Amino acid sequence: MLDLLDLGLNLKALGIEYGTVVLFALLVVLLLTGMPLALVTLLVALVFAIGWFGPNAVPLITSRVYSFVSSFVFVSVPMFVLMAAILDRSGIARDLFDAMKLVGGRLRGGVAVQTVFVAVILAAMSGIIGGEIVLLGLVALPQMLRLGYDRRLAIGVVCAGGSLGTMVPPSIVLIIYGLTANVSVGELFTAAFVPGFMLAGLYIGYILFRSYTDPTVAPPPPEDRPSFSEMLPLLKGLILPVLVVSVVLGSIYGGIASVTEASAIGVAGVIVSTILRREFSFSMLLDAAMHTLATVGMIMWIGIGASALVGVYNLMGGIRFISSLITGVSDSPTVIILLMMVILFVLGMFLDWVGIALLTMPIFVPIVISLGYDPVWFGVLFAMNMQVSFLTPPFGPAAFYLKSVTPPEISLGEIFRSLVPFICLQVLAVAILILFPGIAVY
Known part of the structure; x- marks a missing residue:
């Protein structure tokens, strides 16, 4: 001593x-x-x-x-992780994917488009990224490869779509940011709603552009239109997921329940869904609970x-020191925000988003407030930046999640190369959000 x-x-x-x-x-x-x-x-x-x-x-x-x-809000984290774990062990995602044929069935590149729609709904059900990418890798990727989609487009759609959980409420990233920055999580969810769908829209726009400008990228849509009797069973796969999403997000946005209470409602909704589908078992629940324990323990x-x-x-006075360094770079608030984005982008290549949020936000958020910006807007910007980090090498988690379920001939290097266009779309979304903050704080 x-x-x-x-x-x-x-x-x-x-x-x-x-x-x-x-x-x-x-x-x-x-x-x-x-x-x-x-x-x-x-x-x-x-x-x-x-x-x-x-x-x-x-x-x-x-x-x-x-x-x-x-913090009471932190209770919502294990609830949403448990929702994702139960979803991962049920057939809800597979039936949801089949039901989305109603959305993309008549489009060139329709299976890739419906993959993005499924990713948005799954993200709105749990807010967890790893399980969503694995689910899409098991359900959507084989079908796209079998139908003759360009392999890189299919890989990119699964990884980028599966990472939408950082943006689409109820996002765990936004919950941790709200706890760290002392910002209302409900306000963050409201602010992230439009930017999350904007990003999904950019993905869909890119898929359609590639599909219609290069016929080799995606197969043509099927000639025959499904009858009503064929569509009805598909609609059943939409009912339970949409109902769970509506109850969870509707209770938050409607002011009926807090984020923590809504997360418990969501868990109950997913469990009831598995019971109605006759998939529930205590062994499945125990397995999901053990997975939740490991994930939340890490967080x-x-x-x-x-x-x-x-x-x-x-x-030690370090936060004041770093703040003075950052604010001393330029007199322009926009330049300072861009510098923060670059720092977060670089950190995201090497560190987990939880550590990045807890290490940097106590420094960045007071600077953002002193510059006159809304910390809620910056939280959405942070979540979008962290989505970029899920795809970027050398440690982009999305690529490793997908690699765990892909055929052996798909290498990790090919996965990272496939993600480049989607990383560019994410950077474009960050730029749009910086230029037009009203997209978040409408």
């Missing part, structure tokens, strides 16, 4: 400038060793708390962590570590 106290004197003598360099260098070195982000942030927070302030600063870490984990530990580190760094 004496050695650590001696180290503490040396650390404080560095000053905030060199102390910041040492802190981030230590973070990078530890992450390169393969240690989980949660353990790295906790360890660095502990070292700097003792090394900068002495042992008496340790209780400050625990108080910071308690304020994070005790919790990253949150605990990041909260502790940000709390210690704030006491």
Whole structure:
């Protein structure tokens, strides 16, 4: 302990400038060793708390962590994860995909278009990305490949569409941002509604453009039109998902229930759906619960570590220091926002979005407010930026999720190359949202 106290004197003598360099260098070195982000942030927070302030600063870490984990809104996170886990183990997504033939059946590239529609509905049911990409990879990708779609277009549609869960409410990304930035999650959901559909619209527009300008990209639509008797069974696959989405989002937007209460209603709705479809079993529920425990445990530990580190760094004066650096780059608020987007984009290549939100938002949000921008708008902008991070190499999670269920001949490199046009569309959507903030804060 004496050695650590001696180290503490040396650390404080560095000053905030060199102390910041040492802190981030230590973070990078530890992450390169393969240690989980949660353990790295906790360890660095502990070292700097003792090394900068002495042992008496340790209780400050625990108080910071308690304020994070005790938030009532955070209860909605395991609820929405459980919804996704149950969906993943039921046939709802497969029937929903078949039902969407009613939307894209008469279009060239119709199966790709209906994949995007299914992705939007699944995102509105759970807000979880990984499971959605795997589901679409199992249901939509084989059908597109069998029908003769361009392989890169099919791969890109599945990954980009499956990542819409970051934008379409009830997005877990928006919930974590709301907790971190102290912003109403309900307002974030309302603000993200139009931008989320705008992004889906860009995907659909790109699919139709490619399909109609290059006949080799997608097969022509079927000649025969399905009869009403053939359409009726397909409509049944829409009823339960649309009902769940309407109840969850309708209760939030209508002011009937809070986000946390609506998440519980959503879980109940999905369980009732599986019962009506005769797919429910206690083993399925237990399996979904164990998956939820693992996922939420990961989010919790990253949150605990990041909260502790940000709390210690704030006491060191680091947040004021970083804020002055960012605001000193330019007198133009737009340039500062663009710089933040670049920082988030680079971090998204290497870190999990939960860690990025909890590490950067305590610094960025006060700057955004001081520039006169709406933190709700910035939250939607952050969520859209994080969607870009799901696709970008070298650690784009969407590509790895899809690779886990693709045929062996589809390489990870081909998946990343297939995502380039959709990454460009996402960057375009970010630019549109920056130029026209009223799209979110209408």
